Amino acid sequence: MLTVDSYLNRAERKQRNTIDEYINRVENANFATLSMGGNDVGFFNILNACAYAFYGPFSGSCEEAIEFAELVVASDEFATGYSAALDLLLEKGDSPSFRVLATGYSAFFDDALTDDCDEYSLSYWPGWWKKTLTVDIRSRINNICKKLNAKIGQIINARSDDRVIWVDWAWRFDDHRFCQPGKPPIDGENTWFFDVDFREFMPNGDIDIETCEQEALMSGDWNERAACGIAIVQAKFPNETLRGAGNDVDTQGGRRPFAPSTARLFHPTARGYAAIVEEIRLVWPYY
Template sequence: MKLSFAMRLAAVLTFVVSSGVVSGRAFQQRRLIVPGSQYVIGNSVSGHHRQPPLPISSASSEDISSVTGFIALGDSYSAGIGTGVDGKEDDCRQGLGAHSVLIASDLLAGQGGRNSTTFQFLSCTGATTQEILSSRDGSHDSQIDAFNASLPVDFALLSIGGNDLGFFDVMNACVFRFYNFYSGTCETALKNTRDQIESDEFEHRLEIIIMEILDKVRWEKKPSFTITVTGYARFFNDATDDCDEMSFGVWWRGPKLKKDLRSQMNTMVLTVNAKIRRTINTINSRFTKDKVIFIDYDKGFDGHRFCEEGVKEPDYDRKDTWFFLVGGPDNARNGTRSNHISDLQTLPPTSVLVDPLSCLEPAQASGDWGRLALCYMAMAKHQDPSLQLARGDFIAENSMWYVPTYYGKTFHPRSLGHETMRNKIYEVWQRLE
């Protein structure tokens, strides 16, 4: 049976990764047309890469060289928030360790650093399904509008849903309590998220997004074009008992990580994944050949969640946890680029970047978890100056390298998590008929 293009491509890329030819951070981005969003792979590579040998007889160098471009769309899970920056970070919090950037880097290695494949990196922290389709305030293009269809594109990567379904509200009310007593009840936040998950609105918008992408690339003229949609991973090991008395609260006497809470939050994630998968199945049923691929990488995070056996949370030194903690370091294999800058304000409530009297509306408008968290903390401190941070010593020691990201990256995949996401994408691609 003749292997599909995706299978042959995945085989080559998997070999590139396993052979250690290149790491994601070897990819140096050169801006193309739209600053901060579109890049050419190659032509501006630092260092030298050897051409990888042929991995298997059914995969040829043509499978890599024939890739002319791809696009990444979606939210902070797609943007790779917290996984490093090269220079000043942009408002979308795009990270060098994002799984889409790792795939771009693997393509570069497979092409020997010579090809000029385009990579449109449009993923943006805080994005909702609505903002992929249309600009929130009309001041900038939506991701669909910014998608330059005149550039070559062979496949798309998409992650979306968490911001639509109220993930941050649950994190705030149930785990961190950024706004202290004013953060609302955990029960209400969980119910609101369950209600949104159970409604048809999210599925409807996700379906529109996928069809808009297909229409924009004129799928009928590109039969091999596919959209790869990634889900989410459960945050906790919900079987352990020790974590019941531990807390991630930002203020002293924060909420405990009880087993029931961990279980409810995990169920929330699995339900979202099931909803995304169902939407994709509905869309694919309309085509003779599947146009959309769902990537469920959740099991790849087993053993690498919060509250694992024998771990005392919060454990900032545990590199095997594949989610960020507030202010926690990255776990990139070759060292983190998200270095903390000591000359920024160390205590968020006094940061010059936040005015507690005026920060809420723009923070809510942005949808940025970090801006919301920082604003809520500034408001809480303004209302009660006696509030004490639960881990003030840690914050003072590791001053914020960029304040909103310091909080916004929390509960997002670290670099090793994005590697797992990338590897699962390759695994699924290889199984395609």
């Protein structure tokens, strides 16, 4: 089993080039935004193990995925790595007015945590692999998001550097998360996070299950990881022919079926990003 240290060291090796590549593109900028931390705590692993079960019986333990995320958030290594990324980005600002706006995360589920969603499932596969969105699961996933926000805020406050501005936009998503009381679990355009958008996808043998998992881990692409998991289950359980969750998931009419290029698993929708922009404008230092 990976320890926090070994995970963070691996994540640093895997992601440092990517971070450097993005930072090296910053030229003649007045400001930059930074969104970082979700992959470190393993949001995909949590959503896979606790909600979607793309890997079927190989999706891992929800309890262990959440406990691992809690360890990462609480670790000194996470704080050191986050602060180091800020330092690299600040070095790109030639102007005294250059600012970094560090954005956080929102809880995914409504804070009311009623039992309306207890029997609802986002799971891709039916049967005994199916996960349901119980109050306990929603509460624990929400708490990871809140703890991550709190940790990022602490890191920024401890720096005492007015060039870095903390943008805590989570409140903007109030009433726009999954599982709002008295409404459908995914409430059309009023839910500002994407579901997977792919209930009819089957890989048709075009994914190499021997290599796809490692390739997806190296790329950090959640869509590729989801597609890889589906391909592995299909290969190992060829009689599992039901398409998608096959249960109570509402595909909402005109939404496209899943393909790795269209999935935006639990990322903000266009309306969600517009709300984030509004929060950035609210804390913008030059008005």
